Amino acid sequence: MKHLHTKTYGERDDTPLEHAVDEHWDEGKDLLKHLPKKEGHGDTFFPELKDAIFCGHLVTDLDSIAGAIGAANLYGGVPARASEINTETEFALEHWGLPLPPPVEDLLKEKPDRSVCLVDFQQQSQLNKAIPMGNIVGVIDHHALQSNTIVTEKPIFVDIRPWGCMSSIIAHNYATMGVFLPKNIAGLLLSAILSDTLNLRSPTTTAWDERIVSMLVQYVGVEDVNELAAKQFRAKSHALSLMTPYALVNGDMKQFKFTNDAVGKTYTVAYSVVETTDAAASLARTHEILPELRAVKANAPADAPIDAVFLAVVDIVNLDSTLLVCGRIEGSLAVAAYGGKLEDDGSVLQMPGLVSRKKDFVPALTKAVREGWTPPEDVVSDHEQRDLKRSRSMADVAQGDVVVDYSEEPSGKLVRRDSANYTAADGAKAGQGA
Incomplete structure (x- = not known):
């Protein structure tokens, strides 16, 4: 052996x-x-x-x-x-x-x-x-x-x-x-x-x-x-460092529905997970990731809205997770589900000992909603008045079309095109029609 x-x-x-x-x-x-x-x-x-x-x-x-x-x-x-x-x-x-x-x-x-x-x-x-x-x-x-x-x-x-x-x-x-x-x-x-x-x-x-x-x-x-096992996780972790913010957010995202029977409402939550041996490297990109999380809500179809979106960075070495929180509704739901205190201007919640979306993350959300959580009224009212599509600020939402960029890798990678700064040269570089 x-x-x-x-x-x-x-x-x-x-x-x-x-x-x-x-x-x-x-x-x-x-x-x-x-x-x-x-x-x-x-x-x-x-x-x-x-x-x-x-x-x-x-x-x-x-x-x-x-x-x-x-x-x-x-x-x-x-x-x-x-x-x-x-x-x-x-x-x-x-x-x-x-x-x-x-x-x-x-x-x-x-x-x-x-x-x-x-x-x-x-x-x-x-x-x-x-x-x-x-x-x-x-x-x-x-x-x-x-x-x-x-x-x-x-x-x-x-x-x-x-x-x-x-x-x-x-x-x-x-x-x-x-x-x-x-x-x-x-x-x-x-x-x-x-x-x-x-x-x-x-x-x-x-x-x-x-x-x-x-x-x-x-x-x-x-x-x-x-x-x-080490080779597998190295392959995954190395790729994470090369992924665009869009790919990090959408690479392992699943949607779940949670029902509050007391008020007769069902909430849709999109939940991404990034598993890595180098959690610090992923967390250093929080400022890039948060706008993409908000874009998930802002771009959701009108007939299938998303009420909250999270991304958990799972440290598979220390078996801890850090939750990235992109808005006030998310902050309220995260604290109700996992406890603890929001950090970094409300954008981060530490989740010590929690690593599994199936067993740790989702059941806690189910319990929180079932026991009475609803979006804070002041936040909902603020969003409706300002038409922010359930996001904190449209200025904080990633803008532009997602295209395939072939400039760095022959196979291409998904990037978000900033329409304000997009040029013809960029179009050729990204592969028009991709």
Whole structure:
């Protein structure tokens, strides 16, 4: 078990990740016995999933891609992606030698009535608009069922478990169903679990996640699981330093609805998360990020307004978070949900020990709204009088169109074009029509 003794970060005690793998080594070995040793051994019988498209949520992450690939192979379907991938997912696909799944739009264009199984989500706000609700035949997920859950006319296949990662569910199904698991897919599932559970340190982590990680480490033959995790997070953190403020805000944003039954109102909150090993670098860009957060509210469609928007910078080394607060409504809701005191002119709230959007951030908001929080009347009145579209000041909202800039990277990156200072040269540089 070389991975338990390699000093990846210099002289230190075993990390929680290494300890978990060691602690559950025998349990992982028992699970491993159920995995067929050769391709073609074992079979599944879920006709409703046969030849289905397996697709994750918008703002695609590693778990949704790994789960789509793993589930498609397990149940006999085709993996797809709902949107572009992040750098951590790109690293993992390359590391394990797997191709990027095609966009779900392309697959549905070829066959519009094709069945779809959702992986890693079941919220309508996270569903790619190309997927008709009537095409959905299954859900494999590990998130709570909330007010915006999909609605189906017929019963569907559902596998939802309170585990730390959806890829743990997929890997477990390979073992319990006795289906051959290709080692490159096993490696991708392992990477997804490390990502979603922050190296098994997130409060969402369960004993089953730890057992599955131990099984996959043995099955794939990873010599140093700590090094694998470090490479993944370095890939993600390095990319964050190169991302534009627009990309940081919109790169991992999900929308949630919270209902205050006492007043009969439902509030929509957009919540972004930035997970990094260098939290200070991201927080140093707060002045750039806040205007982009306000732009999310200001640019929301009239028929689907956003009442509040947050971005949490999660320090995956120290397991703490800092919440960026872009307005007075956000400040009121943040304090009601998480406690503490706003800092830096009301734009920052420290959240010690909170790191998970699923288990820490969203449930606290649900509780605050359910127990009576409503936007402060004076703030709402002020916004209405000044027509600020629920933002503090239009001067503090990022302005201009979002375009693809090819000047620094061949693949391009999303930037916001300042219409006041935009020139013809800028247009050529950014790639007109992109």
